[in-house]
Amino acid sequence: MTRSATPRHGLEVDTDFAKFIEAQVLPGTGVTADAFWQGYAGLLDGFAAENAALLERRAELQRQIDAWHKARGNQPWDAAAYRVFLTEIGYLVAEPAPFAVANGDIDPEIATLAGPQLVVPVSNARFALNAANARWGSLYDAMYGSDVMGPVPSGGFDPARRDAVVAKAAAFLDQALPLDGGSHADVTAYDADAQGLVATVGGQAARLADPAAFVGTHRDGADTGYVLRHNGLHVELVINRDHPIGAASASGLRDVVLEAALSAIQDCEDSVAAVDAEDKIGVYGNWLGLMKGDLAETFEKGGTSMTRRLEGDRTVTRPDGSTVTLQGRALLLVRNVGHLMTTDVIRKDGQSTPEGLMDAMVTVACAIHDLKKTEGPRNSRAGAIYVVKPKMHGPEEAAFADRVFAHVETALGLTPNTVKLGLMDEERRTSANLAACIHAIRNRIFFINTGFLDRTGDEIHTSMHAGAFVGRDGMKTATWLKAYEDRNVLIGLASGMRGRAQIGKGMWAKPDALAEMLEVKVGHPKSGASTAWVPSPTAATLHALHYHQIDVAARQDELQGQPIPDLDLLLTPALADGPIPQDQVLRELDNSAQGILGYVVRWVDQGIGCSKVPDIDDVQLMEDRATCRISAQYLANWLEHGLITEAQVEDALRRMAAKVDGQNAGDPAYRPMAPDFDGPAFLAARDLVLTGTQQPSGYTEPALHARRAEAKAI
Ligand SMILES: CC(=O)SCCNC(=O)CCNC(=O)[C@H](O)C(C)(C)COP(=O)(O)OP(=O)(O)OC[C@H]1O[C@@H](n2cnc3c(N)ncnc32)[C@H](O)[C@@H]1OP(=O)(O)O
Numbered sequence: 133m134t135r136s137a138t139p140r141h142g143l144e145v146d147t148d149f150a151k152f153i154e155a156q157v158l159p160g161t162g163v164t165a166d167a168f169w170q171g172y173a174g175l176l177d178g179f180a181a182e183n184a185a186l187l188e189r190r191a192e193l194q195r196q197i198d199a200w201h202k203a204r205g206n207q208p209w210d211a212a213a214y215r216v217f218l219t220e221i222g223y224l225v226a227e228p229a230p231f232a233v234a235n236g237d238i239d240p241e242i243a244t245l246a247g248p249q250l251v252v253p254v255s256n257a258r259f260a261l262n263a264a265n266a267r268w269g270s271l272y273d274a275m276y277g278s279d280v281m282g283p284v285p286s287g288g289f290d291p292a293r294r295d296a297v298v299a300k301a302a303a304f305l306d307q308a309l310p311l312d313g314g315s316h317a318d319v320t321a322y323d324a325d326a327q328g329l330v331a332t333v334g335g336q337a338a339r340l341a342d343p344a345a346f347v348g349t350h351r352d353g354a355d356t357g358y359v360l361r362h363n364g365l366h367v368e369l370v371i372n373r374d375h376p377i378g379a380a381s382a383s384g385l386r387d388v389v390l391e392a393a394l395s396a397i398q399d400c401e402d403s404v405a406a407v408d409a410e411d412k413i414g415v416y417g418n419w420l421g422l423m424k425g426d427l428a429e430t431f432e433k434g435g436t437s438m439t440r441r442l443e444g445d446r447t448v449t450r451p452d453g454s455t456v457t458l459q460g461r462a463l464l465l466v467r468n469v470g471h472l473m474t475t476d477v478i479r480k481d482g483q484s485t486p487e488g489l490m491d492a493m494v495t496v497a498c499a500i501h502d503l504k505k506t507e508g509p510r511n512s513r514a515g516a517i518y519v520v521k522p523k524m525h526g527p528e529e530a531a532f533a534d535r536v537f538a539h540v541e542t543a544l545g546l547t548p549n550t551v552k553l554g555l556m557d558e559e560r561r562t563s564a565n566l567a568a569c570i571h572a573i574r575n576r577i578f579f580i581n582t583g584f585l586d587r588t589g590d591e592i593h594t595s596m597h598a599g600a601f602v603g604r605d606g607m608k609t610a611t612w613l614k615a616y617e618d619r620n621v622l623i624g625l626a627s628g629m630r631g632r633a634q635i636g637k638g639m640w641a642k643p644d645a646l647a648e649m650l651e652v653k654v655g656h657p658k659s660g661a662s663t664a665w666v667p668s669p670t671a672a673t674l675h676a677l678h679y680h681q682i683d684v685a686a687r688q689d690e691l692q693g694q695p696i697p698d699l700d701l702l703l704t705p706a707l708a709d710g711p712i713p714q715d716q717v718l719r720e721l722d723n724s725a726q727g728i729l730g731y732v733v734r735w736v737d738q739g740i741g742c743s744k745v746p747d748i749d750d751v752q753l754m755e756d757r758a759t760c761r762i763s764a765q766y767l768a769n770w771l772e773h774g775l776i777t778e779a780q781v782e783d784a785l786r787r788m789a790a791k792v793d794g795q796n797a798g799d800p801a802y803r804p805m806a807p808d809f810d811g812p813a814f815l816a817a818r819d820l821v822l823t824g825t826q827q828p829s830g831y832t833e834p835a836l837h838a839r840r841a842e843a844k845a846i
């Protein structure tokens with residue numbers, strides 16, 4: 133469908149989009165429509181050509197790397213020669229002289245506190261609101277409703293499970309906030325006096341071993357909450373003897389509520405499918421509602437209609453009668469798209485224009501509503517706008533982003549460096565030049581982070597012609613991966629990020645396997661990370677426990693100054709050192725094919741950008757564009773090196789398409805891929821694998837966008 137366009141300052145703007153900007157985004161920001169479009173036109177004049185040149189630079193470097201590997205054939209790996217080569221072509225740049233980031237005013241959730249970071253597709257208002265409200269989470273609900281206490285119950289209420297939850301929560305309290313006598317499990321009453329918390333244990337008064345951990349009392353209806361603090365995070369003991377859980381507890385404790393998602397990334401990138409003006413208005417509209425504070429969503433749950441809105445702040449009364457306000461919402465960050473894609477929403481001279489520039493201008497304009505608030509809860513009390521910038525390749529692209537946002541600030545009348553940037557360390561050229569990347573945005577950087585799925589996709593694509601990569605398990609223990617993780621933390625600390633910015637870790641991609649998460653994700657704070665990504669509010673509540681176990685600031689002090697692992701380790705591709713057994717190859721082929729199809733079919737046919745897709749062992753995995761990139765790049769690499777054939781790929785895709793159809797049989801909106809295998813979803817999956825070596829950096833966006841546009845036109 134051809135959409136109508138409206139002229140604005142030499143631009144052709146989708147008419148609905150122009151209306152959205154002028155009627156919804158700008159009123160209240162102090163920015164006139166004229167200033168906005170003029171600023172936008174200036175942004176394109178100043179940066180669109182450079183954006184294209186940076187993409188061509190990526191392609192040129194990749195061509196040189198491909199040629200180098202092809203010329204060397206099967207010679208043994210030569211780290212020294214490779215490093216010289218990468219330096220000669222400009223892939224590796226000189227390290228900056230020692231420096232410290234100087235990022236201005238940053239909210240404590242980013243600068244000094246350590247805790248979970250929730251990510252959510254902002255296109256889904258119900259989830260987006262839930263993420264914002266996930267600052268506080270019920271520990272009882274998170275444990276009772278997840279697999280942490282064993283298989284998730286399907287029947288009615290289970291008192292034995294409740295008792296187990298209560299006991300586990302008490303054990304947590306004994307660890308993080310112990311009493312000076314007895315256990316929280318034996319408390320028969322909680323109260324507060326001028327000295328703080330008083331617990332009655334065995335008829336005796338007990339106090340917190342650290343009396344300063346008591347913050348105050350929070351009253352909410354029939355609930356009385358005693359708010360405590362440990363490692364910077366709040367914990368509320370909620371007392372209500374009339375509540376069924378409180379009534380069954382000797383102390384009346386009906387819940388332990390944890391401060392959980394300190395921050396939440398509202399994602400316009402890999403977890404959404406947004407390919408045209410209609411989609412982008414949806415994405416920006418929700419972000420706008422979050423920044424204005426008035427986003428609401430009405431939906432059916434459990435047979436009843438409910439309306440979800442943003443939570444308010446919490447007022448806590450201290451023992452001396454004064455009050456303190458605690459944030460009711462996660463600090464919201466917005467992830468823009470990267471530099472790759474262009475969009476038809478705004479055209480110039482008949483050509484599409486960089487989507488990243490549009491995201492920059494629009495998401496920042498929306499956030500001005502938050503900066504201008506004079507009453508009610510505010511997102512950033514530091515007066516900052518937090519933009520997460522993904523998929524940047526090396527310091528020149530980071531420097532480009534810095535200048536783009538400087539232009540946006542000028543165009544929108546903002547003070548320089550109001551916009552803070554989160555640098556995702558998820559492309560190899562960024563990892564290899566990390567200090568220089570941080571240096572390029574040192575005046576506005578608010579995080580670096582690792583653990584990213586995209587990083588593995590880029591690892592495979594960059595060294596596509598070096599040889600066949602090891603299988604998935606081998607990749608988890610690869611030399612480059614450990615070097616990537618360790619170097620990131622140490623380079624971040626060496627750049628003065630402690631106390632000023634986050635050093636983060638990646639996503640827990642098994643949303644239903646939270647018992648396992650509880651076991652292993654403590655490794656993130658242990659490694660010195662002040663935050664790590666979680667896929668849901670429940671996961672955020674459970675991951676918060678880890679920040680009570682580990683004092684991240686102390687851990688960072690221990691790590692500061694430790695030697696940074698050598699760059700050669702990071703640059704060593706994880707190539708198979710011999711033939712991979714055929715049964716493993718075929719199993720991984722099926723697994724990847726199933727993951728790609730299960731994700732892509734919902735993306736292309738239904739516009740769902742993040743899905744839970746069962747793997748071949750029926751473990752539900754979070755799939756987004758980054759996991760899809762890995763699977764496609766794996767198959768492309770094995771195809772390239774003859775481990776699998778095109779016929780085997782086609783066969784696997786067809787068999788797995790039928791399986792995925794079966795898995796989605798209960799969804800009335802679902803369009804089966806079998807038996808014709810000629811719909812846009814199936815074709816997108818095939819494109820991703822068969823053209824995987826030619827896709828820019830192995831990205832999935834070009835194929836997905838093209839096929840989604842086709843599907844929308846059906
Ligand atoms: C590589 C990367 O780029 S990682 C970053 C991108 N990935 C993400 O952002 C993951 C975000 N997570 C999600 O989208 C979802 O959790 C999925 C797709 C993984 C699973 O979704 P579902 O199967 O619908 O989840 P499930 O049925 O277990 O839970 C749904 C409930 O949890 C809530 N929920 C689930 N995930 C989130 C989330 N990320 N934020 C807020 N709420 C969430 C929903 O609001 C819903 O609760 P409600 O009924 O009260 O509204």
Ligand SMILES: O=CC(=O)O
Binds near residue numbers: 558583585586587638
């Ligand atoms: O963006 C996140 C990733 O894992 O990639």
Ligand SMILES: [Mg+2]
Binds near residue numbers: 522558584585
């Ligand atoms: Mg990514």
